[in-house]
Amino acid sequence: MVFFFQILIDGIATGAIYALIAVGYSVTFTTMRVLNFGLGMWVMAGGMMTYTLFASWGLPILATAVVLAVVLGLMGIVAERLTVRPFVSAGSEGWVMATLAVGLLFVNIAELVWGRNSLRVPAFVGQDALRLGVFAIYPQHLLIIASSIGAFLALDYFYYRTLWGKAFRAVAHSPDTSRLMGINAGGIATASYALACVLAGFAGMLVAPITLADPQMGTVLGLKAFVIPIVAGLASPRGILLCGVAYGALEGLISGYLFSGIRDILAFSLMIAVLYWRPDGLFGTASAERA
Amino acid sequence: MTMLGTRLVMLTGGLGFLAVPLLFTGSFFKFLLILVFVYTIVSIGLNLLIGYAGQFSLGHAGLMAIGAYVSAIVSQSLATIPTLVLVGGNVWIGMVSGIIAAGIAGAALAFPVLRLKGPYLAMVTVAFGWVVWKILLTWTSVTGGDLGITAIPRPRVAGHIFNVTDYYYLSGVIAVVALLLQRNLVVSDFGRKIRAMKFNEAALASVGVDVHREKVVVFVISAMFAGCGGALFAHLQNFINPDNFQFVNSVFFLLTILFGGPGTLSGPVFGATLLTLVPELLHGAEQYRLLIFSVLILVTLFYLPHGIAGLLPTRRSQRAPGPGSGRGTRPREPTDAVPAALSIQQSASDVQSPIVRIRGVSKSFGGIVALNEVDLAIAPATVHALIGPNGAGKTTLVNIVSGLYRPDRGTIEILGIETRLSSLHDAARQGIARTFQTIKLFGSMTAREHVMVGCEMQSGAGMLDALLRTRRSRDEEQRRRAIADELLTLVGLREFAEAPADSLAYGHRRLLEVARALAARPRLLLLDEPAAGLVASEIEMLARVIDRLRASGLAVLLVEHHMDLVIAVSDTITVLEYGRVISRGDAETVRNDPVVVEAYLGTGGEHELSAVAS
Numbered sequence: 001m002v003f004f005f006q007i008l009i010d011g012i013a014t015g016a017i018y019a020l021i022a023v024g025y026s027v028t029f030t031t032m033r034v035l036n037f038g039l040g041m042w043v044m045a046g047g048m049m050t051y052t053l054f055a056s057w058g059l060p061i062l063a064t065a066v067v068l069a070v071v072l073g074l075m076g077i078v079a080e081r082l083t084v085r086p087f088v089s090a091g092s093e094g095w096v097m098a099t100l101a102v103g104l105l106f107v108n109i110a111e112l113v114w115g116r117n118s119l120r121v122p123a124f125v126g127q128d129a130l131r132l133g134v135f136a137i138y139p140q141h142l143l144i145i146a147s148s149i150g151a152f153l154a155l156d157y158f159y160y161r162t163l164w165g166k167a168f169r170a171v172a173h174s175p176d177t178s179r180l181m182g183i184n185a186g187g188i189a190t191a192s193y194a195l196a197c198v199l200a201g202f203a204g205m206l207v208a209p210i211t212l213a214d215p216q217m218g219t220v221l222g223l224k225a226f227v228i229p230i231v232a233g234l235a236s237p238r239g240i241l242l243c244g245v246a247y248g249a250l251e252g253l254i255s256g257y258l259f260s261g262i263r264d265i266l267a268f269s270l271m272i273a274v275l276y277w278r279p280d281g282l283f284g285t286a287s288a289e290r291a
Numbered sequence: 292m293t294m295l296g297t298r299l300v301m302l303t304g305g306l307g308f309l310a311v312p313l314l315f316t317g318s319f320f321k322f323l324l325i326l327v328f329v330y331t332i333v334s335i336g337l338n339l340l341i342g343y344a345g346q347f348s349l350g351h352a353g354l355m356a357i358g359a360y361v362s363a364i365v366s367q368s369l370a371t372i373p374t375l376v377l378v379g380g381n382v383w384i385g386m387v388s389g390i391i392a393a394g395i396a397g398a399a400l401a402f403p404v405l406r407l408k409g410p411y412l413a414m415v416t417v418a419f420g421w422v423v424w425k426i427l428l429t430w431t432s433v434t435g436g437d438l439g440i441t442a443i444p445r446p447r448v449a450g451h452i453f454n455v456t457d458y459y460y461l462s463g464v465i466a467v468v469a470l471l472l473q474r475n476l477v478v479s480d481f482g483r484k485i486r487a488m489k490f491n492e493a494a495l496a497s498v499g500v501d502v503h504r505e506k507v508v509v510f511v512i513s514a515m516f517a518g519c520g521g522a523l524f525a526h527l528q529n530f531i532n533p534d535n536f537q538f539v540n541s542v543f544f545l546l547t548i549l550f551g552g553p554g555t556l557s558g559p560v561f562g563a564t565l566l567t568l569v570p571e572l573l574h575g576a577e578q579y580r581l582l583i584f585s586v587l588i589l590v591t592l593f594y595l596p597h598g599i600a601g602l603l604p605t606r607r608s609q610r611a612p613g614p615g616s617g618r619g620t621r622p623r624e625p626t627d628a629v630p631a632a633l634s635i636q637q638s639a640s641d642v643q644s645p646i647v648r649i650r651g652v653s654k655s656f657g658g659i660v661a662l663n664e665v666d667l668a669i670a671p672a673t674v675h676a677l678i679g680p681n682g683a684g685k686t687t688l689v690n691i692v693s694g695l696y697r698p699d700r701g702t703i704e705i706l707g708i709e710t711r712l713s714s715l716h717d718a719a720r721q722g723i724a725r726t727f728q729t730i731k732l733f734g735s736m737t738a739r740e741h742v743m744v745g746c747e748m749q750s751g752a753g754m755l756d757a758l759l760r761t762r763r764s765r766d767e768e769q770r771r772r773a774i775a776d777e778l779l780t781l782v783g784l785r786e787f788a789e790a791p792a793d794s795l796a797y798g799h800r801r802l803l804e805v806a807r808a809l810a811a812r813p814r815l816l817l818l819d820e821p822a823a824g825l826v827a828s829e830i831e832m833l834a835r836v837i838d839r840l841r842a843s844g845l846a847v848l849l850v851e852h853h854m855d856l857v858i859a860v861s862d863t864i865t866v867l868e869y870g871r872v873i874s875r876g877d878a879e880t881v882r883n884d885p886v887v888v889e890a891y892l893g894t895g896g897e898h899e900l901s902a903v904a905s
Contacts, residue, residue: 037414083589094592096347096413097549101588104542108581219538223421226414264425268418272403275415 002134007256008249013141013210015248016148019241020203021225022232023155024196029234030172031192034084037096038103040222042197045072046204047213048110051119054205061124068205069198076197080190088189103222110215118212144206151199152241159237168192224264227271308463318455325459325527327567328466329520334547334559335473336516341545342553343477344509345489346405349541350416351517353423354393356536358518359525360427360434362389363443366526370444379447386446386522393518394511401510405503420541427533439532443525462523469516472758474556476512479757479764480743480771485509486554487733487744494731494804497693498745498811499719508754539581546584549591552600561599644707645670646814646846647692647723652701653870654687661687663870664701669815674837674847676857678881679867680890685850686728688867689819692848693725694718706814720748724813726804728820728850732792738803739788742775745810749774778806782836798829805836815846822853834859858882866890 021043028034036042046068053064079102087094125143129136159165168188170178175185203225204218211217228247232239247267255263315321333355340346366385375381404415427434434440445453446461453461476482484505487495492502525531543566551562566587570576576583595601645668654662662684669675677685690696692703694712702709705721712718715725733741749771752764779785782802787795792803801821808816818837822830830853837860840847851857857864858878866874866887874884881887 035414087592092596094596097545097588098592100349100542101585101592104539104581104585104588108579108585111578111581220421223414223418227418230411230415262429265422265429268422271418272400272415275403275407 003256004253005135006137007252009137009141011249011252011256012245013144013248014252015245016145017203017207017221018225018228018248019244020148020151020206021200021221022228022240022244023152023237024199024203025226025229026234026237026240027192027196027199029229031168032084032088032171032175032189034088034095034189034193035099036193036196036200037100038106038222039099039196039200040218040220040225041103041106042072042076042200042218043204043207043221044110044213044215044218045075045106046201047121047208047211047217048114048119048204048215049201050205050208051114051121051213054124055119055121065202065205068201072197072201073194076194077190079197080193084193085186085189103218107215107219114213114215116215118214121208121213123209140209144210147202147206148241151202152237155237220264224267227267231271231274312456312459321455321459322527323568323571325455325462325523327564328459328462329523329527330544330547330563330567331466331559332462332469332523333517333520333544334551334563335469336513336520337544338548338551338553338555338559339473339476339485339516340509340513341548342555342558343482343489344485344506346506346510347413348416348510348513349413349538349545350400350418350420350423351513351544352536352538352540353420354397354514354517355521355524355540356423356427356531356533357396358389358393358521359531359536360389360440360521361392361518362386362522363440363525363531364433365389366444367440367442378449382444382446382526386519386526389522389525390515390518393521394515397511397514397517398507401507401514405506405510417538417541420536420538424533424537427536435532437533439530439535440525441530443529443531445526445529458527462527465519465523469519470556470560473559475758475760477556479760480746480752480767481505481508481754481757483736483740483744484747486736487741489554490733490736491731493695493715494727494733494807495744496715497719497725497727497731498807499716499724499748500744501716539584542584546588546591548598550587550595550598552598555598555600557603558598558600565599645704646706647848648704648707649692649698650702650704652688652691652698652703654684654691654696654698660870662691662698665867665870665872667865667872669846669848671814671846672841672844673862674841674849674860676849676851676861676864677867678851678854678857678864679873682869683867684870685867686819687870689725689817689848689850692718692815693723693817719811719813722812722814723817724808724811724815725817726801726808726819726821728823730797730800730804732800732803735791735793737789737791738779738784738795738806739772739775741792741803741807742778742810743771745778745807746771746774748811774810775806778809781809781839782806783832798825798832801825801829802833802836805833809840813845815848816840818847818849818851820850820852822851822856830856 021039024039024042025035028036049068049071050064053059053067054061059067079099083098083102084095087098123138123140125139129138130142157165159169167178167183168191170181170183171185171188175189178188179185200222203221204213207221208217225244228244229240231247232243251263251267254266311324312321333351337348337351340348362382362385364385365388366382369381369384370376372381375384400416400419404412404419407415427439428437430436445458447453451457477486484495484500488502488505496502521536524535528535547559547562547566549562550566551560552558570580570583591598648666648668650666652662652665652667653660665684665688667675667677667688677688679685687696691698692712694715694717697711697713703712704710705723710721712721712723718725733744736744752761752767755761756764756767776785776788779788782805784799784802784806787799792800795803801824805816805818805821821833825833834856837847837849841860841862849857849861861878863875864878864881865872866881866884868890873890874881874887876884
């Protein structure tokens with residue numbers, strides 16, 4: 001039983017990371033029908049920068065987070081303008097390859113800057129496990145869960161309570177109408193892209209102490225996180241949080257009780273099964289095609 | 292490029308191909324060229340999928356791995372049969388098994404996944420490639436884990452084991468065969484369908500093509516090319532391991548397509564050749580591999596949207612539209628004769644019972660009732676118009692009768708038999724074809740090709756005929772061409788047969804949709820606002836076409852706002868308002884029905900309906 005809860009907590013923490021990345025896919029998709037196919041590499045960028053800022057330079061973790069947000073946000077703006085906008089306005093799907101190419105570029109640059117070896121990032125809030133009776137919980141796991149939930153609440157507040165958030169939702173609904181209402185739809189598109197990049201960077205920052213930081217760390221994370229919005233439905237942030245956590249827990253249990261090699265294989269088979277059954281995701285609503 | 296030029300290029304290429312082993316005695320360059328051939332084969336498969344059919348895959352390294360591993364394992368396990376080994380059978384059986392296994396894996400992946408659209412598909416195929424890689428690493432007892440499989444036998448014929456030169460010729464010949472198969476497929480009826488799929492799936496379904504099925508088929512073909520490349524790769528190398536088949540390899544193949552020229556016959560050759568040879572020449576650039584790749588992707592996307600092949604001069608005759616520029620010229624008068632392409636349908640519709648009868652059909656979207664207990668019967672050789680204010684439910688009704696929506700309640704009968712229309716293509720197969728309110732054409736495909744795609748339901752040649760381009764498939768092509776030209780003549784577009792649809796004038800596009808729908812040999816044709824955006828002369832023309840269709844025995848359901856057209860061509864008019872039938876009868880009855888006048892003008896309207904509506 002102890003083992004069960006132990007791996008459950010681990011799994012939920014991993015799931016929270018997935019959800020954080022997954023919501024990055026969702027944010028850009030809902031506002032401009034675009035996905036950053038290299039998002040995993042932005043997670044990696046967050047992880048590597050955390051190594052430099054926090055582990056090597058000794059910056060406080062909050063300052064690290066701020067620097068990360070600013071740098072990745074600016075890079076996200078540039079990336080959107082250069083590699084997404086031109087294709088979207090031309091009605092081409094070139095952005096699929098372009099966002100992927102930016103991701104590959106990141107990997108190569110990271111290999112040149114930080115090398116190919118895994119780098120250790122210390123936990124932000126103490127290395128030792130908290131003992132609660134028979135349970136031992138790593139504070140980093142709790143921090144991950146708390147920060148992810150915090151990020152989701154902030155996002156929810158932003159979407160439903162602020163004017164900017166409402167503009168985001170309006171653009172998601174109809175970019176053309178929003179433009180007529182005086183909303184800068186292009187600006188919102190850029191902002192949402194940058195927001196996704198920053199969220200991914202935070203995910204990388206949070207996960208680095210657990211997984212170690214290396215140039216390849218984002219590939220699998222980005223891929224797995226993509227399973228979640230597909231299963232949950234791309235337009236449903238709450239569904240994404242729920243599915244992300246459930247998925248992480250399931251994954252933890254599978255690797256805890258079976259063996260970890262089979263974990264990812266099962267996870268992806270599950271995704272394909274769900275897609276077959278509900279092509280719009282569990283929480284998505286089928287959109288009838290208008291002829 | 293002229294015919295002579297093409298021949299010259301092929302001749303030089305052929306001689307060069309034969310001469311390489313004589314010029315380069317060392318094995319390095321031959322080895323490199325074998326890799327070019329192998330990658331060309333995989334790229335051709337991917338080109339069919341991405342370049343022609345417009346589907347995505349970033350998992351082809353996984354499919355290639357399946358071909359390689361299955362071929363290696365099968366040929367090794369068959370090596371225990373001495374007689375088979377003596378004639379070399381184990382390797383050949385292994386290679387074929389590898390190709391088949393990749394095809395099966397492709398089908399298993401494609402069937403659930405190809406319901407998804409572009410970007411999602413891309414990501415799921417990434418996941419697939421990654422799962423294959425993971426399985427190769429994990430299933431150590433079979434795949435050898437990260438060490439992979441070693442001592443993979445070379446092929447042999449009788450007692451002779453293939454050396455590098457033999458293997459060079461073998462893979463070169465297979466690559467040429469692959470190119471020929473690609474050519475045959477692309478120009479076939481199947482090729483036309485997959486090209487159309489890239490532009491508009493709904494329009495393709497509306498002529499009776501099961502789009503999902505065609506996607507799966509093209510994916511399986513593509514997977515088999517990848518499997519073939521994998522098998523050749525395995526027996527060339529003598530050893531394979533999971534590192535040969537990573538995500539970056541899938542990106543490489545995608546890049547060969549983008550760079551070479553997607554949707555061109557020669558694109559895979561250019562792409563695979565340049566991207567294999569250039570990095571070899573830039574020795575020591577290994578650590579910049581991803582950087583070079585990503586920059587190449589971006590540069591290609593921005594500056595070479597049609598790839599290297601797009602830089603070649605194209606044959607003018609292929610692109611040049613018909614007489615005039617195709618824009619603005621008035622279509623030639625349609626002929627009055629009922630074309631043979633339609634006449635066969637007549638005999639089936641001799642019965643005077645309605646072709647389609649719907650009873651008590653209701654449909655709501657959320658809380659909004661779009662249709663409420665609607666009855667409608669459409670007899671053969673009649674034109675039934677459906678009118679009503681915006682939002683009355685006209686398009687919903689058309690979408691139900693064409694299988695796009697399923698009614699919440701009510702029944703649909705076709706020729707007196709209650710039927711469930713499960714999709715657009717299902718409806719088309721049951722004799723209901725349609726046009727669309729917003730024109731849905733296949734981009735740059737020619738007018739004739741559009742109508743030929745529409746001939747889907749007329750018995751075609753099989754896939755094998757298409758691949759080998761047999762006599763039968765060529766005869767079939769000829770037949771479809773004739774049908775297409777006849778239908779284009781019917782709608783007055785014969786002289787634009789060679790023009791790309793996107794160069795046609797707006798009105799001509801609408802008429803082209805009609806011709807395409809007719810090619811499906813419907814019993815009932817649904818025209819969803821065919822006159823929208825047409826000028827007066829074009830509407831007249833449309834009216835004449837509709838008259839002619841009625842004369843041929845076809846039933847037509849016409850949704851239209853242009854009252855002049857409705858009154859001119861309709862036998863019966865049904866008026867919908869808020870999803871209910873409020874009036875029905877001939878033009879005179881409906882025009883004078885006070886309920887109708889009220890629906891259009893509000894209470895107290897005293898004007899003639901037609902005065903306002905036209």
